[in-house]
Amino acid sequence: MSPKKIVRRIPRAAWLCALVACLNAVCWSLLTPPFQATDEPDHFAYVKQLAETGSLPTSNSEQLSTEEEDVLIGLHNFQVRQQPQTRTIASQSEQGELQGVLAAVADLPKTGSPAAGLATLQPPLYYAIEAVPYALASAGSVLDRLQLMRLTSALFAGLTALFVFLFVREALPGEPWAWAVGGLAVALAPLLGFMSGAVNPDSLLFAVSAALFWALARAFRRGLSTLDATMVGGLMIVGFLTKVNFVGLVPGALLGLVISSVRAARISGRSAYRLLALAVGIAFSPVALYAGVNVLSGRRHPLGVVSLALNTAHASILSQLNYIWQLYLPRLPGMVNDFPGLFTTRQLWFNGYVGLYGWLDTPFPGWVDNVALIPAGAIALLCGRALFRERAVLASRAGELVVYAAMAIGLLVLVGADSFRAFPATDAEFAQARYLLPLLALFGAVLALAARGAGRRWGPVVGGVIVVLFLAHDVFSQLQVVARYYG
Amino acid sequence: MRRVRISLLAALTLLVLAIVLTLAQSPMSVAFSNKVADQEATVASTTHDATYCQADELLPVHTSAIRIWLDAAAGPHVDVVVFSGGRAITNGSRGSNWTGGSVTVPVKPLSRAVNGVTVCVSFHLRDETVLTQGSMTPAAFAAREGRRALAGRMWIEYLRPGSRSWASLVPEIVRHMSFGHAVAGTWIVYAILVLLIATTAVAANVILTELR
Numbered sequence: 186m187s188p189k190k191i192v193r194r195i196p197r198a199a200w201l202c203a204l205v206a207c208l209n210a211v212c213w214s215l216l217t218p219p220f221q222a223t224d225e226p227d228h229f230a231y232v233k234q235l236a237e238t239g240s241l242p243t244s245n246s247e248q249l250s251t252e253e254e255d256v257l258i259g260l261h262n263f264q265v266r267q268q269p270q271t272r273t274i275a276s277q278s279e280q281g282e283l284q285g286v287l288a289a290v291a292d293l294p295k296t297g298s299p300a301a302g303l304a305t306l307q308p309p310l311y312y313a314i315e316a317v318p319y320a321l322a323s324a325g326s327v328l329d330r331l332q333l334m335r336l337t338s339a340l341f342a343g344l345t346a347l348f349v350f351l352f353v354r355e356a357l358p359g360e361p362w363a364w365a366v367g368g369l370a371v372a373l374a375p376l377l378g379f380m381s382g383a384v385n386p387d388s389l390l391f392a393v394s395a396a397l398f399w400a401l402a403r404a405f406r407r408g409l410s411t412l413d414a415t416m417v418g419g420l421m422i423v424g425f426l427t428k429v430n431f432v433g434l435v436p437g438a439l440l441g442l443v444i445s446s447v448r449a450a451r452i453s454g455r456s457a458y459r460l461l462a463l464a465v466g467i468a469f470s471p472v473a474l475y476a477g478v479n480v481l482s483g484r485r486h487p488l489g490v491v492s493l494a495l496n497t498a499h500a501s502i503l504s505q506l507n508y509i510w511q512l513y514l515p516r517l518p519g520m521v522n523d524f525p526g527l528f529t530t531r532q533l534w535f536n537g538y539v540g541l542y543g544w545l546d547t548p549f550p551g552w553v554d555n556v557a558l559i560p561a562g563a564i565a566l567l568c569g570r571a572l573f574r575e576r577a578v579l580a581s582r583a584g585e586l587v588v589y590a591a592m593a594i595g596l597l598v599l600v601g602a603d604s605f606r607a608f609p610a611t612d613a614e615f616a617q618a619r620y621l622l623p624l625l626a627l628f629g630a631v632l633a634l635a636a637r638g639a640g641r642r643w644g645p646v647v648g649g650v651i652v653v654l655f656l657a658h659d660v661f662s663q664l665q666v667v668a669r670y671y672g
Numbered sequence: 673m674r675r676v677r678i679s680l681l682a683a684l685t686l687l688v689l690a691i692v693l694t695l696a697q698s699p700m701s702v703a704f705s706n707k708v709a710d711q712e713a714t715v716a717s718t719t720h721d722a723t724y725c726q727a728d729e730l731l732p733v734h735t736s737a738i739r740i741w742l743d744a745a746a747g748p749h750v751d752v753v754v755f756s757g758g759r760a761i762t763n764g765s766r767g768s769n770w771t772g773g774s775v776t777v778p779v780k781p782l783s784r785a786v787n788g789v790t791v792c793v794s795f796h797l798r799d800e801t802v803l804t805q806g807s808m809t810p811a812a813f814a815a816r817e818g819r820r821a822l823a824g825r826m827w828i829e830y831l832r833p834g835s836r837s838w839a840s841l842v843p844e845i846v847r848h849m850s851f852g853h854a855v856a857g858t859w860i861v862y863a864i865l866v867l868l869i870a871t872t873a874v875a876a877n878v879i880l881t882e883l884r
Contacts, residue, residue: 198878198881198882201874201877201878202878204874205871205874205875205878208867208870208871208874209867209871211867212864212867212868212871215853215860215863215864215867216864218852218853219852219853219854260852267771267772267773268772268773268774269772269774269776270739270774270776270829272848273848273851273852274851274852275848275851276851277851279851279852280851280852280856283851283852284856325854326854328853328854329854329855331854332853332854361882362882362883362884364882365878365879365882365883366883369875369878369879372875373871373875525796525798526748526749526768526796527748527749527768527769532767532768532769533769536767536769537769544771544772545771545772546771546772548770550778551766551767551778554767608799609798609799609800610799610800610801611745611746611800612746612798612799612800613746613769614745614746616746616769643675645675645676645883645884646675646676646679646883648879648883649676649679649680649683649879649883650679650683652875652879653680653683653684653687654683656687656871656872656875657687657690660687660691660868661690661694663864663868664691664694667845667849668699668838671845671848671849672699672838672841672845
């Protein structure tokens with residue numbers, strides 16, 4: 186099947202899910218005050234450097250450009266971020282001062298920002314894309330450029346929802362009505378809207394991860410074709426060039442290619458392995474090229490600046506595994522307690538997903554996290570019921586499920602290993618729910634299964650209620666952000 | 673189809689009702705604070721379990737949360753107990769993983785103000801650093817960890833529901849939202865509302881056409 190045919194066969198509902206996700210992310214982009222999303226100043230600096238000088242940032246210091254620093258001061262950014270009791274600028278005189286700063290920095294020479302803080306370690310694809318809106322708005326102020334870049338990010342939210350819908354369609358083809366439940370609920374997920382309404386490579390990472398899940402699901406359902414192999418390889422290139430975290434999905438994706446090519450070989454013979462080689466060759470070509478350039482230019486590490494993000498840990502493998510397990514799950518007997526007094530599954534991940542916006546400084550009141558356990562528990566029960574009812578099908582698709590599990594575990598281990606580097610000085614540096622959003626495709630499938638778990642008669646009703654539940658979560662998250670910054 | 677339509681209508685009605693109820697609530701306001709903006713100093717720093725107590729505080733009537741200036745990257749579980757005459761008169765706790773320069777702990781409100789109370793804040797730590805911000809004072813007036821005096825007094829704010837509802841604050845919030853964006857003005861609020869309504873309408877359309 187040609188790519189054109191694939192696009193033509195995308196159902197209208199999938200496009201509408203994409204539209205919902207885009208509108209939602211645009212809403213978040215207007216709502217969130219400039220630079221009040223995690224690390225947004227660093228990501229802006231990376232784009233500024235790329236757009237104004239054509240080169241990558243070279244320092245991970247937080248000494249950003251004068252232009253950006255002055256605007257951050259004008260916005261009172263440093264007083265507001267991580268100080269939930271402090272609001273954003275609120276008077277005509279402060280607005281006047283900000284306008285003065287914006288006018289003054291407009292005359293500064295456009296010499297980029299060699300330092301881009303934490304963003305420096307990331308690959309350049311997302312920033313190269315964002316350089317386009319940055320350049321288009323170059324005649325405007327810093328805030329104009331930021332807003333246009335945020336709108337570009339919002340498009341990736343649309344792509345994420347689209348691919349989640351398509352993944353659910355491939356993975357759970359039995360009940361077409363349930364596809365929209367997964368697609369719509371993910372489109373309305375407030376964390377997706379918040380992250381995609383800001384300048385952050387996570388927005389592209391979510392989209393490419395969802396697309397990878399979809400491409401693998403296609404290969405499993407329809408058999409690995411040249412198009413599928415090329416798509417998986419191509420998506421892996423995009424992922425590698427988007428964010429280091431993508432590496433976590435790669436072992437599982439490779440396993441998926443191996444399993445689907447072994448299956449294809451049963452029908453089409455050894456030529457199926459050529460498809461495996463094609464996908465792997467495409468996927469790793471930029472990594473090989475990048476490593477080659479680094480080796481030829483005499484850098485110490487073949488992965489250059491990216492190697493800083495892959496530093497090995499400071500302790501034994503066992504203590505690292507012990508830590509990673511407890512970062513997500515309750516401690517097992519015999520394990521050293523790395524998180525005393527903390528139920529990580531609940532407090533770090535569940536509560537973090539329920540609501541933690543801005544610079545991780547905007548949560549809901551504690552009782553909301555408790556109430557959220559009720560719908561979450563109901564969804565888990567319904568999903569479990571659907572899986573139990575279809576256990577025979579599950580057994581026949583064990584290989585595919587192992588691949589999805591391997592992708593999820595790979596990501597969890599990567600985030601855990603990264604957090605371990607800062608441990609024990611910081612308990613759980615990267616224990617942020619947004620790092621799990623590359624698994625949104627699986628989340629969409631869980632929600633679709635939950636709706637199916639209610640049975641054919643009540644399933645659509647439950648599906649509709651799940652979607653409205655996500656809408657409510659989104660609306661109240663936005664109200665919480667309004668209360669925190671403008672209340 | 674009819675069932676889906678009815679349930680969608682009911683769910684959306686409930687959502688609107690929940691929003692109206694929320695807007696009828698009052699936001700927290702600071703009833704009393706010992707914070708002195710230009711005197712911020714770190715009065716304690718620890719990487720281990722600690723209990724800090726600060727005497728001679730005033731607990732305002734109906735205080736429903738106490739904000740303490742603790743600074744942490746991923747804050748620990750915090751317990752707050754307020755003592756008067758050696759007896760605990762109210763307490764509360766806040767789960768871990770808060771972040772930033774302060775932590776707000778909900779407490780049981782009292783129907784009277786109590787003067788001369790001692791506020792004790794405890795947390796359990798292992799290795800992670802928690803800083804306590806406040807104002808430097810002589811040891812006699814400082815907060816204490818056991819018998820040891822800290823370098824000064826912790827900043828504490830006492831919060832209670834304000835006298836105005838969120839709904840009555842809407843005009844001020846709309847005005848506030850008009851500042852600090854790419855294009856200043858209240859247009860942003862209307863744009864957000866239009867986007868929200870459009871999002872809901874498209875989502876409802878998909879539910880009604882697909883979930884059959």
